[in-house]
Amino acid sequence: xxxxxxxxNAMIENxxxxxxxxxxxxxxxxxxxxxxxxxxxxxxxxxxxxxxxxERCVAILKKTYGPEHPDVAxxxxxxxxxxxxxxxxxxxxxxxxxxxxxxxxxxxxxxLPGLSDREQxxxxxxxxxTGYYFKLGFAMSAPKDPKVAERTAAWVLNRxxxxxxxxxxxxxxxxxxxxxxxxxxNRELVETREEYAAMLLRELSAEEDLNTH
Numbered sequence: 605x606x607x608x609x610x611x612x613n614a615m616i617e618n619x620x621x622x623x624x625x626x627x628x629x630x631x632x633x634x635x636x637x638x639x640x641x642x643x644x645x646x647x648x649x650x651x652x653x654x655x656x657x658x659e660r661c662v663a664i665l666k667k668t669y670g671p672e673h674p675d676v677a678x679x680x681x682x683x684x685x686x687x688x689x690x691x692x693x694x695x696x697x698x699x700x701x702x703x704x705x706x707x708x709x710x711x712x713x714x715x716l717p718g719l720s721d722r723e724q725x726x727x728x729x730x731x732x733x734t735g736y737y738f739k740l741g742f743a744m745s746a747p748k749d750p751k752v753a754e755r756t757a758a759w760v761l762n763r764x765x766x767x768x769x770x771x772x773x774x775x776x777x778x779x780x781x782x783x784x785x786x787x788x789x790n791r792e793l794v795e796t797r798e799e800y801a802a803m804l805l806r807e808l809s810a811e812e813d814l815n816t817h
Contacts, residue, residue: 609648620634620638623717629664630668632664632665635665638664642655652690655690664679672710677708677711680703680707681701684698684700689702695752
């Protein structure tokens with residue numbers, strides 16, 4: 605009810621003020637509290653405020669982790685979700701969602717080649733599926749809008765292309781394995797990707813453990 609929403613809003617606003625004062629405006633903890641605050645406004649269907657606050661969160665994460673970090677993409681997805689509920693704002697929401705999709709595509713392209721088939725599936729389910737299927741929902745919300753149809757179709761094709769790129773990369777490495785120098789470079793590339801992928805899987809496992817407790 606509204607009473608509980610107002611109470612939660614006051615608590616988060618207070619925590620946010622303390623975080624800004626003690627840790628600074630650009631600290632990840634400040635970004636996390638801004639995200640919480642945006643969901644409070646979303647709960648009361650104040651979509652414009654929710655989107656504006658999430659945009660601030662995105663700006664902090666870009667500054668802290670870099671513009672290509674998956675956490676940036678996740679918050680962009682949430683920002684797009686709020687923007688899409690504002691009357692007449694669908695195309696802006698599409699643009700925001702497209703930013704998130706491009707970030708995740710580049711990120712996934714770097715990670716997938718270092719994973720087994722089973723690990724690739726798990727990675728896509730935990731890191732990419734939610735945002736991907738959320739974006740496809742735009743097509744259902746405006747089935748007669750050609751720009752929406754074009755953008756969502758591009759997302760589908762790009763995701764299929766990414767899978768093919770990973771398969772092609774594996775095939776090329778296999779074909780060139782007879783060349784000693786190429787073989788050595790391929791091994792180094794695979795080892796680097798596997799190390800990076802293993803680190804990400806450990807992070808995923810830690811996130812899943814936190815979510816189950």
